[in-house]
Amino acid sequence: MRRTTRARRRAGDAGAFGEVFEDHARAVYRHAVRMAGEGDVAEEVVSLTFLEAWRLCARVEPGGR
Numbered sequence: 001m002r003r004t005t006r007a008r009r010r011a012g013d014a015g016a017f018g019e020v021f022e023d024h025a026r027a028v029y030r031h032a033v034r035m036a037g038e039g040d041v042a043e044e045v046v047s048l049t050f051l052e053a054w055r056l057c058a059r060v061e062p063g064g065r
């Protein structure tokens with residue numbers, strides 16, 4: 001993830017979080033489909049994953065992964 005995107009995301013910029021979603025949602029979905037075996041369940045997993053990521057993004061330490 002680009003450093004500027006991280007800083008914007010930590011500052012609460014929804015646009016930056018949208019970039020994170022666009023960059024990673026497909027991979028999260030594919031993994032969820034493999035684990036759950038169903039597309040509907042995988043979509044719910046993606047939604048919950050990124051909701052929790054948004055909720056916790058202020059806790060991410062600068063320079064952290």
